[in-house]
Amino acid sequence: xxxxxxxxxxxxxxxxxxxxxxxxxxxxxxxxxxxxxxxxxxxxxxxxxxxxxxxxxxxxxxxxxxxxxxxxxxxxxxxxxxxxxxxxxxxxxxxxxxxxxxxxxxxxxxxxxxxxxxxxxxxxxxxxxxxxxxxxxxxxxxxxxxxxxxxxxxxxxxxxxxxxxxxxxxxxxxxxxxxxxxxxxxxxxxxxxxxxxxxxxxxxxxxxxxxxxxxxxxxxxxxxxxxxxx
Amino acid sequence: xxxxxxxxxxxxxxxxxxxxxxxxxxxxxxxxxxxxxxxxxxxxxxxxxxxxxxxxxxxxxxxxxxxxxxxxxxxxxxxxxxxxxxxxxxxxxxxxxxxxxxxxxxxxxxxxxxxxxxxxxxxxxxxxxxxxxxxxxxxxxxxxxxxxxxxxxxxxxxxxxxxxxxxxxxxxxxxxxxxxxxxxxxxxxxxxxxxxxxxxxxxxxxxxxxxxxxxxxxxxxxxxxxxxxxxxxxxxxxxxxxxxxxxxxxxxxxxxxxxxxxxxxxxxxxxxxxxxxxxxxxxxxxxxxxxxxxxxxxxxxxxxxxxxxxxxxxxxxxxxxxxxxxxxxxxxxxxxxxxxxxxxxxxxxxxxxxxxxxxxxxxxxxxxxxxxxxxxxxxxxxxxxxxxxxxxxxxxxxxxxxxxxxxxxxxxxxxxxxxxxxxxxxxxxxxxxxxxxxxxxxxxxxxxxxxxxxx
Ligand SMILES: [Zn+2]
Numbered sequence: 001x002x003x004x005x006x007x008x009x010x011x012x013x014x015x016x017x018x019x020x021x022x023x024x025x026x027x028x029x030x031x032x033x034x035x036x037x038x039x040x041x042x043x044x045x046x047x048x049x050x051x052x053x054x055x056x057x058x059x060x061x062x063x064x065x066x067x068x069x070x071x072x073x074x075x076x077x078x079x080x081x082x083x084x085x086x087x088x089x090x091x092x093x094x095x096x097x098x099x100x101x102x103x104x105x106x107x108x109x110x111x112x113x114x115x116x117x118x119x120x121x122x123x124x125x126x127x128x129x130x131x132x133x134x135x136x137x138x139x140x141x142x143x144x145x146x147x148x149x150x151x152x153x154x155x156x157x158x159x160x161x162x163x164x165x166x167x168x169x170x171x172x173x174x175x176x177x178x179x180x181x182x183x184x185x186x187x188x189x190x191x192x193x194x195x196x197x198x199x200x201x202x203x204x205x206x207x208x209x210x211x212x213x214x215x216x217x218x219x220x221x222x223x224x225x226x227x228x229x230x
Numbered sequence: 231x232x233x234x235x236x237x238x239x240x241x242x243x244x245x246x247x248x249x250x251x252x253x254x255x256x257x258x259x260x261x262x263x264x265x266x267x268x269x270x271x272x273x274x275x276x277x278x279x280x281x282x283x284x285x286x287x288x289x290x291x292x293x294x295x296x297x298x299x300x301x302x303x304x305x306x307x308x309x310x311x312x313x314x315x316x317x318x319x320x321x322x323x324x325x326x327x328x329x330x331x332x333x334x335x336x337x338x339x340x341x342x343x344x345x346x347x348x349x350x351x352x353x354x355x356x357x358x359x360x361x362x363x364x365x366x367x368x369x370x371x372x373x374x375x376x377x378x379x380x381x382x383x384x385x386x387x388x389x390x391x392x393x394x395x396x397x398x399x400x401x402x403x404x405x406x407x408x409x410x411x412x413x414x415x416x417x418x419x420x421x422x423x424x425x426x427x428x429x430x431x432x433x434x435x436x437x438x439x440x441x442x443x444x445x446x447x448x449x450x451x452x453x454x455x456x457x458x459x460x461x462x463x464x465x466x467x468x469x470x471x472x473x474x475x476x477x478x479x480x481x482x483x484x485x486x487x488x489x490x491x492x493x494x495x496x497x498x499x500x501x502x503x504x505x506x507x508x509x510x511x512x513x514x515x516x517x518x519x520x521x522x523x524x525x526x527x528x529x530x531x532x533x534x535x536x537x538x539x540x541x542x543x544x545x546x547x548x549x550x551x552x553x554x555x556x557x558x559x560x561x562x563x564x565x566x567x568x569x570x571x572x573x574x575x576x577x578x579x580x581x582x583x584x585x586x587x588x589x590x591x592x593x594x595x596x597x598x599x600x601x602x603x604x605x606x607x608x609x610x611x612x613x614x615x616x617x618x619x620x621x622x623x624x625x626x627x628x629x630x631x632x633x634x635x636x637x638x639x640x641x642x643x644x645x646x647x648x649x650x651x652x653x654x655x656x657x658x659x660x661x662x663x664x665x666x667x668x669x670x671x672x673x674x675x676x677x678x679x680x681x682x683x684x685x
Binding site: 037186191 | 377436599624625627628631632
């Protein structure tokens with residue numbers, strides 16, 4: 001499996017590095033390409049099986065959209081041909097139609113999904129997440145200024161039991177298109193969710209039993225706290 | 231004319247202050263919170279001192295504030311300071327309640343206030359500091375601080391135009407703030423035998439703040455701190471007005487202009503030296519001379535809750551503070567440990583969570599930050615044992631495994647008020663967060679006693 005980490009030097013704000021470490025450990029460093037925001041992504045011209053992008057700030061979102069927009073058709077074609085793509089945290093937002101700031105300033109997204117992301121700086125939204133992807137448990141955290149609005153009833157990533165979906169009025173989190181998964185869940189998603197990682201990546205994963213035990217502990221804790229928002 | 235709400239707030243806040251004091255409780259936050267509840271814009275009505283010094287930034291605020299306040303107090307200045315670390319609105323208001331009369335009139339000569347960078351918009355416009363120190367800016371708690379761009383934008387908007395800024399010349403993030411403000415820079419020159427640290431997992435600034443090209447580090451001290459220049463535009467780290475020119479075993483030499491001034495100094499961590507030079511810069515700008523500043527700090531030993539070391543029967547027991555949720559503080563602690571040559575074999579107790587010693591089900595802690603911290607630095611032969619204490623000790627263990635650390639070295643400890651471990655290594659280090667200071671100190675004392683009692 002050939003993997004490309006997109007813009008890790010600026011798209012790794014909230015512990016997303018954990019995912020990169022996990023991929024390096026699972027597939028070997030030789031199979032991981034790290035592309036900086038100043039470079040042209042390799043998946044456009046080379047055979048890449050998985051692209052990964054993590055959380056970034058608003059300024060970087062604009063840069064990333066500028067960078068990827070010219071290659072949107074190529075990206076869609078690759079996705080139709082089976083390319084895996086995992087976008088975590090605010091990386092999800094760039095795949096929608098628009099990102100709207102509090103003062104109304106609007107940033108046009110890649111428009112791969114039909115949703116709008118709205119920024120509100122206070123209060124910041126922080127919550128733990130527990131939900132199901134198919135029948136696989138997913139735990140994690142959200143830490144963001146945004147809520148996203150759009151219909152994901154047919155293509156959501158997980159049904160949330162604790163926490164929130166793409167906005168506070170829904171329990172449906174994230175978007176899926178073929179092998180593209182986009183979710184506002186941040187941090188080391190692949191480490192915290194071993195069954196998901198195995199299922200999505202289609203390989204044996206390292207430290208599986210420990211990862212499962214840690215995940216079970218989180219699921220238990222999530223059910224013990226009164227409020228997963230903090 | 232002040233509104234009735236203001237006087238009501240004053241009555242309740244002062245009453246709560248007295249009650250807390252009688253109960254022997256800490257009154258550095260609550261009275262201010264009460265006052266704010268009753269009169270949300272109370273800061274507008276509280277007169278501040280003629281001279282206000284504010285200290286903000288990610289790391290080093292508390293120590294810097296305490297050193298400045300302690301020097302000025304020793305000069306006979308009647309000042310108010312929030313030196314117990316309550317640095318958000320409630321804490322600032324509590325401090326100002328102590329420096330004003332019932333009618334809100336100030337009766338202190340000076341205020342020295344540590345201000346949380348996230349709270350600055352609600353504080354700076356009202357206290358209008360004469361001097362603002364910004365120690366540095368790094369990513370911090372994801373929950374509160376989001377990312378550095380967010381903090382930069384907050385500071386840019388909330389810093390009053392007239393404040394003199396004392397800035398870290400080696401931090402290309404904070405040193406570019408508020409370009410129209412008067413400013414002075416401090417810095418530490420690269421030392422002859424100093425090793426660069428350029429292998430941190432995170433760097434909060436990679437590209438030129440002016441043109442976006444990749445920044446070139448001429449000397450990278452840690453993370454994005456160091457001396458940089460850009461090859462595309464003329465951007466470069468500013469020249470320091472106050473420089474630690476040389477660091478010797480027991481002395482540092484400060485360079486200001488073309489003059490050199492010796493200060494006594496114990497061998498210390500680099501962060502201690504940044505705090506020192508920031509303090510000296512402020513005091514120099516206030517007109518104190520180097521001799522007086524040096525005399526004071528030579529005499530007084532700054533008490534630190536950050537680092538405590540005891541040697542008993544040739545064994546070393548250390549407690550070190552590294553803020554939880556703060557990857558840079560932890561990476562600095564790990565880097566400090568890996569650089570020690572005389573500590574022999576090491577056991578490490580990691581208290582990485584906000585509360586490690588008691589079960590806490592009030593909220594679920596996001597531990598993702600440990601993937602931004604350089605646990606890889608702990609993968610050295612001298613570290614024989616790493617004990618992870620806390621509710622999420624398993625997650626800590628997993629992080630250590632991803633850092634390549636041998637599973638046999640890692641042990642799990644449940645949250646506890648006692649520390650039941652053997653002290654068979656030359657050095658035992660407890661790394662703890664700000665909420666675990668008391669319990670870590672207790673653990674350290676326990677270990678020291680145990681070693682004393684051993685035959
Ligand atoms: Zn430049």
